[in-house]
Amino acid sequence: MLNFLEEWSFFGGSILLIFIGLYGVLSRKNMIKILISLGLMDTGVNLLLVALGYVEAANAPIINSVNPSNAAAFVDPIPQALVLTSIVIGTAVLALGLALVMKIYDKYSTLNISEIRGLKW
Amino acid sequence: MKFRNLIALVITAAFALIILQAFTITPAAGEITLNEFGKADINNRTAQLYLNKSVNTDNKKVIYQESKNLESGSANIVTSVVANYRSFDTLGEITVLFLAAAGIGVVLNLENSKKKKFAADDSSLILNTGIKLLFPLLLLAGTYIFVYGHLSPGGGFQGGAVIATAFLLKMLSDNKFEIKEISITLVESTAGISFVGLGLYGLVTRGSFLENFMATGTVGQLFSAGIIPLIYIAIAFKVGAELTNIVKNLIEA
Amino acid sequence: MPLISSFLILIMLAAAAAALAFDDLLSSIIAAGLVSLTAAVLFYFLKAPDVAMTEAAIGAGLTTAIFVLALFKTERGKSE
Numbered sequence: 001m002l003n004f005l006e007e008w009s010f011f012g013g014s015i016l017l018i019f020i021g022l023y024g025v026l027s028r029k030n031m032i033k034i035l036i037s038l039g040l041m042d043t044g045v046n047l048l049l050v051a052l053g054y055v056e057a058a059n060a061p062i063i064n065s066v067n068p069s070n071a072a073a074f075v076d077p078i079p080q081a082l083v084l085t086s087i088v089i090g091t092a093v094l095a096l097g098l099a100l101v102m103k104i105y106d107k108y109s110t111l112n113i114s115e116i117r118g119l120k121w
Numbered sequence: 122m123k124f125r126n127l128i129a130l131v132i133t134a135a136f137a138l139i140i141l142q143a144f145t146i147t148p149a150a151g152e153i154t155l156n157e158f159g160k161a162d163i164n165n166r167t168a169q170l171y172l173n174k175s176v177n178t179d180n181k182k183v184i185y186q187e188s189k190n191l192e193s194g195s196a197n198i199v200t201s202v203v204a205n206y207r208s209f210d211t212l213g214e215i216t217v218l219f220l221a222a223a224g225i226g227v228v229l230n231l232e233n234s235k236k237k238k239f240a241a242d243d244s245s246l247i248l249n250t251g252i253k254l255l256f257p258l259l260l261l262a263g264t265y266i267f268v269y270g271h272l273s274p275g276g277g278f279q280g281g282a283v284i285a286t287a288f289l290l291k292m293l294s295d296n297k298f299e300i301k302e303i304s305i306t307l308v309e310s311t312a313g314i315s316f317v318g319l320g321l322y323g324l325v326t327r328g329s330f331l332e333n334f335m336a337t338g339t340v341g342q343l344f345s346a347g348i349i350p351l352i353y354i355a356i357a358f359k360v361g362a363e364l365t366n367i368v369k370n371l372i373e374a
Numbered sequence: 375m376p377l378i379s380s381f382l383i384l385i386m387l388a389a390a391a392a393a394l395a396f397d398d399l400l401s402s403i404i405a406a407g408l409v410s411l412t413a414a415v416l417f418y419f420l421k422a423p424d425v426a427m428t429e430a431a432i433g434a435g436l437t438t439a440i441f442v443l444a445l446f447k448t449e450r451g452k453s454e
Contacts, residue, residue, distance in 0.1 A: 019137055088214075
């Protein structure tokens with residue numbers, strides 16, 4: 001029972017977080033709310049990637065005085081290395097989006113995407 | 122309004138169905154499937170090569186404070202993946218970061234906009250003094266995190282973020298505190314050039330870009346791991362300067 | 375440990391739903407920061423201390439600050 005709970009809480013929870021973010025991106029009208037939802041999706045994807053590399057009762061991939069040899073079991077270090085950079089880039093891209101939102105607000109004085117007219121294609 | 126939420130719900134549910142379907146497919150013989158939670162098969166993954174430090178050599182054993190001259194001398198395996206085995210990826214990633222920071226500068230176009238600072242006109246004495254005390258400590262913590270990145274959890278990205286947070290606090294509390302644009306640019310470009318320079322030196326002396334050209338030493342000592350600490354210091358300065366630049370642009374916009 | 379992590383995931387999902395449901399944008403940003411913070415603890419439970427540090431320093435700290443700065447430049451109005 002407890003194992004089942006742990007197994008599905010990580011996979012299910014992170015996938016659910018991605019879907020909450022997706023629903024937010026699609027349904028909200030406020031631009032800052034949309035960017036918040038994008039950040040939630042980002043967190044969900046990162047959590048799912050790290051959970052895929054988890055090994056039960058294994059160690060963090062660091063060789064130190066507590067764990068002095070590589071004969072012991074380790075979790076997968078590659079997803080961790082990917083997620084490490086993905087978090088930093090996610091924040092930078094969100095900041096770029098916020099800069100665009102601030103510029104749009106200067107021009108239209110609104111954050112509501114359905115009130116922004118004058119987009120000519 | 123209601124209709125919009127309904128459409129969003131339908132699209133999300135469709136995505137969810139596709140994902141759920143992928144979980145119910147029974148794999149044919151010989152097909153690779155997702156492992157259950159907690160049962161990732163490390164022995165058959167690339168990770169095993171990184172853990173044994175045996176991508177090019179045939180090594181099976183790494184012992185703390187004993188093993189010498191391994192192909193990557195970092196005790197933290199994540200660091201050895203980020204800053205050695207896949208450092209070309211990392212170079213691409215900090216380029217993305219640089220482009221995002223440059224994009225923010227272009228979009229906000231500070232020279233033509235009226236300035237309105239975020240900080241209150243007079244921040245209280247307690248806030249000012251507290252941050253005066255906290256600022257050097259935060260810089261010290263960030264430096265510790267990136268210098269010890271190859272031995273303990275941490276590294277250039279985390280250390281750079283902590284340093285950027287220190288500058289954020291300083292900018293919020295102190296009205297007169299200003300970082301010159303030119304000094305941020307100088308730090309950032311010096312760090313970027315030294316990263317690429319380390320890579321080019323490896324290309325010239327060892328034959329491939331970003332290859333380790335220094336002795337790797339004993340696993341677990343501060344002066345070990347070849348070029349990994351140098352690369353992580355360059356990354357820390359670059360990430361710190363870029364995040365500080367982003368925050369500064371947003372504050373002054 | 376399974377119970378703690380499941381409980382934290384419940385908190386995380388509740389905070390994510392709250393971030394979408396709140397009318398006030400500042401409350402919404404703080405709820406998103408809570409999601410990042412619980413995610414950092416979960417990364418630690420998944421034996422990823424490097425990622426946990428990054429998420430705590432950048433995801434929970436800097437991102438929240440950047441959102442609040444942008445909110446100050448725009449409007450803290452009601453959203454739909």
